[in-house]
Amino acid sequence: MTPFKTVSEEEVQRINRLQQNSFDKIYKLFEPPLPEDVPKRLEKIVAHGRITRGDTVLDVGSGTGILIPIIKKYRPGCIHACDLSEEMLKQLRTNYPDVKAIMADVRDISLPEGSIDAAFINACYPNIVDKAGAFSNLSRMMKAKRRIVISHPMGKSFIRSLKEVVSFPLDDFPEKTEAGALLKPFGFEIDTFIDEPEIYILVATRTLFEKNH
Numbered sequence: 001m002t003p004f005k006t007v008s009e010e011e012v013q014r015i016n017r018l019q020q021n022s023f024d025k026i027y028k029l030f031e032p033p034l035p036e037d038v039p040k041r042l043e044k045i046v047a048h049g050r051i052t053r054g055d056t057v058l059d060v061g062s063g064t065g066i067l068i069p070i071i072k073k074y075r076p077g078c079i080h081a082c083d084l085s086e087e088m089l090k091q092l093r094t095n096y097p098d099v100k101a102i103m104a105d106v107r108d109i110s111l112p113e114g115s116i117d118a119a120f121i122n123a124c125y126p127n128i129v130d131k132a133g134a135f136s137n138l139s140r141m142m143k144a145k146r147r148i149v150i151s152h153p154m155g156k157s158f159i160r161s162l163k164e165v166v167s168f169p170l171d172d173f174p175e176k177t178e179a180g181a182l183l184k185p186f187g188f189e190i191d192t193f194i195d196e197p198e199i200y201i202l203v204a205t206r207t208l209f210e211k212n213h
């Protein structure tokens, strides 16, 4: 049993389509220049992934790729980016032709089992409709003991203000105890939890044990 709320397949596809249409129109908003201090906070977020040279990295809901230049500083071997929006990924491919862009819901991507060293979900956790599907697939793709960084560079209250203006539902970022309970069945344990007014960072590591989902 998943602790995430259950959403029907029709609803997942309906909301994903709304998001595609919406982000296809506003993709330019995700390009620099970014609000003051955000670049510094993004550096902090990426540092939590503990990327080492040669690693395989996945950026979930990558948008146009604001994390990519920071990820590259750590000299990974390969960067995958996945997103629902075609226009977001078109811009990402223009900005970073060497990144492997995949247009799909993260729950559906088919990177090999145990192939990912670090995964980032920046400003995208609230958007993922089928969270059970997403974390089940991430659990499959992650290497043991490696890290997923779930983050927002404007803090979790930013999502509350967005809810009033977007055409699709957004979930809240979880509190620490809730996050532990949500992710445990998928083989993740909480390593770091930072919930400050201007930044949210949740780092989960893939445990060595089999997931019980």
Ligand SMILES: C[S@@+](CC[C@H](N)C(=O)[O-])C[C@H]1O[C@@H](n2cnc3c(N)ncnc32)[C@H](O)[C@@H]1O
Binding pocket: 019, 020, 023, 030, 060, 061, 062, 063, 064, 065, 066, 082, 083, 084, 085, 088, 104, 105, 106, 107, 121, 122, 123, 124, 127, 128, 129, 130, 134
């Ligand atoms: C608010 S934007 C953030 C983009 C980027 N991470 C950034 O920080 O600029 C959220 C992105 O997540 C994507 N997204 C939403 N649900 C997704 C899913 N289930 N799988 C992959 N991408 C998703 C959307 O298409 C959108 O481009």
